[in-house]
Amino acid sequence: MKQNYLLAITSAFILWLAWPPIPYTGILLLAAFVPLLVAIENIIRGNYEKKGAKIFQLAFLTGFLWNTASIYWVFNAMNAFLPTAVSLFIALIPYALAPLLMALVFRLYYQMRKRQAIGISFIGLVSLWIGYEYLHQSWGLAFPWMNLGNGLSNVHQLVQWYSITGVYGGTLWIWITNIFAFLLYWQYKHKIAAFSQQTLLISLSVIIIVPIATSLIQYVNYEEHINPSEIVVVQPNIDPYQKFGSISPEEQLNKLIELSASVAKPNTEFFLWPETAISDRNGIHEEDFRAYPAYEKSTEFLEKYHNGNILSGIESYSIYADQKTLTARPYGNKYIDSFNAAVLIDGSSKVQFYHKSKLVPGVEQMPFGQALSFMKPLFEHFGGTTGGYGYDKEPSVFYSQSGIGAAPVICYESIWGQYVAEYIKKGAQFIAIVTNDGWWKNTSGKDQHLAYAKLRAIENRRWVARSANTGISGFINQRGDIVQNTAWWAPAALSQEINLNEELTIYTRYGDLIAYLGLLGCLSSLLLLLIPGSKRKKLA
Template identity: 85%
Template sequence: MLWLAWPPVPYTGLLLLVAFVPLLVAVENIIRGNYHKKGTKIFQVSFLTGLVWNTASIYWVFNAMNAFLPAVVSLGIALIPFALAPLLMALVFRLYYQLRKRRHIAVSFVGLVSLWMGYEYLHQSWGLAFPWMNLGNGLSNVHQLVQWYSITGVYGGTLWIWLTNIFAFLYYWQYKEKVAAFSQKKLIIGVLAIVLLPIGISLFQYFTYEEHINPSEVVVVQPNIDPYQKFGSITPEQQLDKLFELSASVAKPNTEFFLWPETAISDRNGINEEDFREYPAYEKSVSFLEKYHNGNILSGIESYLIYPDQKTLTARPFGNKYLDSFNAAVLIDGSSKVQFYHKSKLVPGVEQMPFGQALSFMKPLFEHFGGTTGGYGFDKEPSVFYSQSGIGAAPVICYESIWGEYVAEYTKKGAQFIAIVTNDGWWKNTSGKDQHLAYAKLRAIENRRWVARSANTGISGFINQRGDIVQHTQWWVPAALTQEINLNEELTIYTKYGDLIAYLGLLGCLVSVVLIAIPASTRKKLS
């Protein structure tokens, strides 16, 4: 049920509202059954559930690595994202069991939800960050029903999913066991209210939301260059010519932004940001923009900086100096001003080495994904690109689009639309590219900003402020699209305050751990 509810399967997202009920029933059977080592058994059952769900949903991680590594090695590495989240998920249920032994079932359920949110927050914050499977993301294929993400973000979806599952479980369990610890009538009313009220509010928001008319013409380009053949079948110069050709094929005189994908501007040895104006790519770009008043090129770029000393932890020796490589974005306009942003949310094991040398065996992956064995440099916070006409664009690079609060920081800093540059071709024609596109709809809703998405090998397109995909390209075809989008300057509640629900969940985690740890004698006094 969890897998069927997950994108890109259409129209099944609401299954998440009851998908945990079988697991809750299994855990309850263990708690009330005549088993030895109940905590261990609960851990095993919940881990197996999570492993099947994660593996079925993100199988494409193995698919990507198997293209250039032996199957056994690929499977071993893929087990990290396949199994790590399920291990944390199993730990949540193990702690829930400890809480059930000591506290009332209602308190235990509050603890369960809080601990789950704590797990999701940890999994988006530590060195092995991979928040791809956070529960709130699963509702992206029914975005019409979660318009209130503009208030809560995806953690509101996580909370909603758990509340409905818990109420549905209690109703089912009492009906099955012929007990009435809670009023069945109140439970069914609670289930209906928890399900229907948010849906009703969301549908009202969806059908009544109107965009403020503030048009800007944007072009997204999909050059469709096989990432595994880059620099083999096509030179950087040929790639650039292809980008110009596709851009011009749909451009209008009033086009203000040309959006090119991740690492679209490149050189066999990288591009020195300090000398970028001396590269042919820059000169050709400026020449191309002469036809378009207020035109800008926002593109991914492979760049580097050279320092006289080790200015950053990621800089590595380069002769008698130090070099930092970046997966970056650049804004080129008709003036001599050039703006750079360095990708901050780096892919663990591919663009950065998590936990020092602990995972050093993953170093061979770097070169295959365009990375470096020392890891990429990064910016500590997002920065907004401003055109000469004053339009603020959020240069979101690939993996960063999964972090709701991080993307909201761009908006707080003045971004009027979200520009995602990515390269989903590593995963081939799998669910990965579709999931990545679906998650972008949530960023549009959270911030009420248009999303313009340029992907090297698909899927590129435009998403409006309600999260509707207005236009999109097909997979594995060169293409360009143009769209008049509406810029927005208003800030949503979520943009202003971020993941408040997650922080409340972290507080609940702390309280739950304290309640588990309180000695029995103290508990008796408190009761």
């Protein structure tokens, strides 16, 4: 078993090496699972007891090491508030939960190998993996950060076809290449030919070369339709751990306006300010927002810009006469909902709000209701509310007076490809991401978050304007290239002429079709596990 554990660790190392933010290594994902598949095959064919348990252990080891090495910054964020032992305990949730699901996928794959032909078993493996990824972006503990297709964001030139498939196309591609590479290696090593080596080699070459060549042709030949708009993104660089301790809301607003004015042009149409940029010590009542000094100062600033709009993050709340939503909490004889929101301010009296929908488990919402209520005091340290934030059920588009549609994507939401595509289907001509990546300090978390935004640009062929409080702000064009970006931990503002786009990609129109096909395959695989199969075709 020692050799098998080394193989599992090798897969974990390759997966980590291939993962953002390490540049240009994403191509390694096309063979990263081969050592683990070899280790699992050794167990399947070896003289071992409790083979299923051993396969589960190996797969969990790979997943745990890969996840922990790639998202170590989760612990960093918590350790700023909590004792090391407590921080480590909580960090084990994201570090271990996804690996447990991954290990379950391989355990079910082993069960299929005992009942079905190897080809059907591999189809089951891929389908079950896609099912795991879909589950992990849909349930109460959603954290799709480590979905395989995201790993190709550091070689975005090679996945321009995400405009058709989205990130699940990347997951599928990675798994198909790994399976063919494994078959080639295994048959060569053991000098067997259950499948034609020549056919496998040709197939693998085609599977790798055709998508890459197609993508590079798309990348080189893609031309943006000229439809310019001048955008400013602002990075005020306010330490989130010291907010209201070192700077007042009024000083923060003054800083945002000063930075905006430093790069603004007479034709600037959008000023993008980061998550929670507009705030008040007691929050901002949405119905009374026009009476707040922040609104008055913002509109005064916009008087210099004929078509100017401020799209900003805001900490807001609404008060209801009765419990209008599940997240509303008692507030005297009424109810109150708190929001991590975005607001659009223009030169008129019209104000548009959007409430963040994809909430961070624990930090912004309590997953599974009362089941984890004992952890509320710990989660409050991350800015969450004891009752959880309110949210909108679907995305909404902000429209300027001139008719430009902007997608107000708030932080964590930018990881969900199909959710962002819904903004575009509703008329958004560019993607405006407002975020605050300073919670993670100077770790790879901020770089990964920026890299994933490149995939949203490709999927929808929309420019991304990104304003981060203490992260990396910048602009990404429709090919996924980072055109401008700020330094880390430095106040800055950038101005960029982007091209608006109204055309819809195949992915924007139809979303995660590959995920839905994978779910169908996942369900079929689970049904096959209940049906005795014919003797499988062995690699021997």
